[in-house]
Amino acid sequence: MLTLKPFSSSVLALGGFLIAAIGVYFVFLRPPLLPEDLKYMGTSLGQIIDTQPNLSVWLQNVFYVMGGYIFTTGILTIYVSLTSFRARASGSFVIVVVSGLSSMGVMTFVNFIIDSDFKWILLLFMFPWFLALLFYIMKK
Numbered sequence: 001m002l003t004l005k006p007f008s009s010s011v012l013a014l015g016g017f018l019i020a021a022i023g024v025y026f027v028f029l030r031p032p033l034l035p036e037d038l039k040y041m042g043t044s045l046g047q048i049i050d051t052q053p054n055l056s057v058w059l060q061n062v063f064y065v066m067g068g069y070i071f072t073t074g075i076l077t078i079y080v081s082l083t084s085f086r087a088r089a090s091g092s093f094v095i096v097v098v099s100g101l102s103s104m105g106v107m108t109f110v111n112f113i114i115d116s117d118f119k120w121i122l123l124l125f126m127f128p129w130f131l132a133l134l135f136y137i138m139k140k
Helices: 007-029 035-041 045-051 055-082 092-113 119-137
Strands: none
Touching: 007 055, 007 092, 007 119, 045 055, 055 092, 092 119
């Protein structure tokens, strides 16, 4: 059962849940091309279908794989939050910092670079991760 002591691990578990939810979105809900993708590439869906008819199928497969990895990252984050991070095991803080920066951090950063419609949502999803690290440092 999830408890509020220590609070940092509960907040990190919430962050892991949000990451896992993004993975589920990529596997089950994300279309191969979003309107923002077409806008960024300066093309239309019709042009893509005419010139690259298999691109949508290929991208859907890419998003299945990517979504699986994102989901797994979320599940592992939840596990780490409820075990080694909660127990303040040696190295757990560094692992959470590096894994957060290399997963959600990179995803969020790239979405700002490409001016994605999802950039602010992704930044909001980073908030529990930042809070968990802050609470960890504060020993809460």
